[in-house]
Amino acid sequence: MLVIDRLSKIYPNGVHALADLSLRITPGEIIAIVGGSGCGKTTLLRLAAGLESPSAGGVSIDDEQVWAPHPAIGLVFQEPRLLPWLTVGGNIAFGLDHLGEDEKQRRLREALARVGIAGYENRWPRELSGGQAQRVSILRALIAGPKVLLLDEPFSALDALTRANLHGHLLDLWRAYRPTLVMVTHDVDEAVLLADRVLVMQPHPGRLFAEVPIELKRPRDPLSEDFTAAKRQILAALGRATH
Amino acid sequence: MSEVGTQAGKAWRARVFERPAFGVWRGRAGVFLAAIVLPLSVAILYEIAFRLGLVEARLLPPPSRILATLAELAAGGELWTHVTATLLRVLSGFLIGAAGGTLLGALTGSSQAVRRLLDPTIQALRAIPSLAWVPLFILWLGIFESSKIALIAVGVSFPVYLGVMGAIGNVDRKIVEVGRIFRLSRVQLARRILLPAILPEYVTALRSGLGLGFMFVVAAEIMGASEGLGFLLVDGQQLGKPEQILAAIIAFAILGKAVDFVLLLLFHPLLRWQDSFSRSVEPSREA
Numbered sequence: 135m136l137v138i139d140r141l142s143k144i145y146p147n148g149v150h151a152l153a154d155l156s157l158r159i160t161p162g163e164i165i166a167i168v169g170g171s172g173c174g175k176t177t178l179l180r181l182a183a184g185l186e187s188p189s190a191g192g193v194s195i196d197d198e199q200v201w202a203p204h205p206a207i208g209l210v211f212q213e214p215r216l217l218p219w220l221t222v223g224g225n226i227a228f229g230l231d232h233l234g235e236d237e238k239q240r241r242l243r244e245a246l247a248r249v250g251i252a253g254y255e256n257r258w259p260r261e262l263s264g265g266q267a268q269r270v271s272i273l274r275a276l277i278a279g280p281k282v283l284l285l286d287e288p289f290s291a292l293d294a295l296t297r298a299n300l301h302g303h304l305l306d307l308w309r310a311y312r313p314t315l316v317m318v319t320h321d322v323d324e325a326v327l328l329a330d331r332v333l334v335m336q337p338h339p340g341r342l343f344a345e346v347p348i349e350l351k352r353p354r355d356p357l358s359e360d361f362t363a364a365k366r367q368i369l370a371a372l373g374r375a376t377h
Numbered sequence: 378m379s380e381v382g383t384q385a386g387k388a389w390r391a392r393v394f395e396r397p398a399f400g401v402w403r404g405r406a407g408v409f410l411a412a413i414v415l416p417l418s419v420a421i422l423y424e425i426a427f428r429l430g431l432v433e434a435r436l437l438p439p440p441s442r443i444l445a446t447l448a449e450l451a452a453g454g455e456l457w458t459h460v461t462a463t464l465l466r467v468l469s470g471f472l473i474g475a476a477g478g479t480l481l482g483a484l485t486g487s488s489q490a491v492r493r494l495l496d497p498t499i500q501a502l503r504a505i506p507s508l509a510w511v512p513l514f515i516l517w518l519g520i521f522e523s524s525k526i527a528l529i530a531v532g533v534s535f536p537v538y539l540g541v542m543g544a545i546g547n548v549d550r551k552i553v554e555v556g557r558i559f560r561l562s563r564v565q566l567a568r569r570i571l572l573p574a575i576l577p578e579y580v581t582a583l584r585s586g587l588g589l590g591f592m593f594v595v596a597a598e599i600m601g602a603s604e605g606l607g608f609l610l611v612d613g614q615q616l617g618k619p620e621q622i623l624a625a626i627i628a629f630a631i632l633g634k635a636v637d638f639v640l641l642l643l644f645h646p647l648l649r650w651q652d653s654f655s656r657s658v659e660p661s662r663e664a
Contacts, residue, residue, distance in 0.1 A: 219650045
């Protein structure tokens with residue numbers, strides 16, 4: 135269980151990015167976090183990933199305090215951030231040094247096939263499209279088997295078709311590896327499509343404003359009435375949050 | 378110029394140069410041909426003018442005589458003595474200078490405290506024209522090999538120093554963060570992220586260092602040497618043999634290019650991932 139306990143962050147320049155945020159996320163849950171710019175979404179993920187330290191409060195995973203990047207918590211950035219000097223295979227296996235070569239190759243092939251880019255292990259990152267690169271980046275974070283995967287607007291730079299495609303891949307991966315997913319997004323459709331719970335945040339300082347559970351069965355139909363109703367509820371909360 | 382103008386210019390260039398007539402310059406052999414068309418025609422024209430008695434060749438000998446001189450020097454074994462002497466000086470100076478520049482650049486590049494401490498002094502030293510050190514080096518190290526190598530090493534070290542320091546500063550913070558997420562130790566971070574990230578800029582720095590190394594070996598050899606390509610230059614001047622000077626210049630050009638190519642070749646396996654790098658080594662690939 136990922137527990138965020140009264141987390142606050144004040145940057146040295148005085149910006150109060152996050153104030154007293156508490157959250158409990160059960161294993162395997164998919165959480166989407168939405169909110170206007172400056173509401174501390176990215177700060178929340180960076181703190182949970184251990185990349186920055188909180189001004190007050192803390193993050194823990196299975197009762198273990200997170201002070202620095204933790205093996206049980208993976209992070210996918212907004213940009214793929216692949217290492218250009220490693221092949222696709224080298225990038226995905228970047229965190230698999232502890233495994234033998236055979237096991238590494240087996241996991242690699244399986245992972246690539248799962249997201250529809252089988253046989254790409256020897257390509258260079260520069261040869262990939264944006265969607266392919268982001269798939270590699272997600273695999274790199276997932277392959278080591280973290281309990282929690284944090285995603286910071288991972289699809290925001292992609293076109294609508296590619297994005298829809300990657301939503302499918304992400305859900306496939308979730309079914310296969312069952313990690314907890316915590317995703318920051320500015321796309322309400324994306325949030326309703328993927329999440330079990332959508333958290334709406336409020337800016338200045340960043341804090342939790344509302345929580346909308348999405349109890350629709352998967353696969354979800356974006357054109358259904360229930361989907362639209364959930365969307366309307368979130369949009370209304372977002373409107374009130376930024377007032 | 379408006380953007381439209383630039384685009385029109387591009388289209389024009391595309392039309393003119395991508396036409397089949399220019400297809401000759403494509404492919405590896407084509408690129409090579411294109412490169413030597415100009416110097417080769419000048420040489421041939423000059424040779425013809427000389428044969429027809431149109432030019433007085435006392436100060437600028439025809440290509441045939443320069444080639445003959447080169448062949449003569451090569452056959453007598455002299456050329457190899459001079460080439461070896463020059464090459465050894467450049468390589469020893471280069472290795473010392475590059476090692477020093479790399480070490481200092483790595484220190485100032487990775488620690489701000491060290492940079493504040495060392496960089497101003499190094500920049501001040503860099504402002505001194507390297508040749509100004511010669512009298513001091515000769516006093517300290519004598520007139521033989523050591524002072525020459527010291528001069529070359531000093532010349533090589535500055536571009537390498539600047540290149541390494543700059544390359545470390547240019548490493549993308551976002552990529553370093555990937556290393557942090559994977560909990561790399563400081564040593565692992567240096568080996569798996571920083572080193573590969575700075576390699577392309579490092580090779581560029583080494584190449585400009587090597588270029589300066591050749592510049593300073595000429596200076597050192599002109600000032601006093603009994604062998605080496607630089608000696609061949611001075612000797613040609615004193616004996617009034619311009620063909621020997623030109624032969625030595627050509628030998629310098631070939632040697633410089635060859636050593637640069639070997640350097641590039643050594644690093645090629647490590648830089649295969651780089652788009653621009655593959656292009657400069659294998660110019661014909663996308664043709």
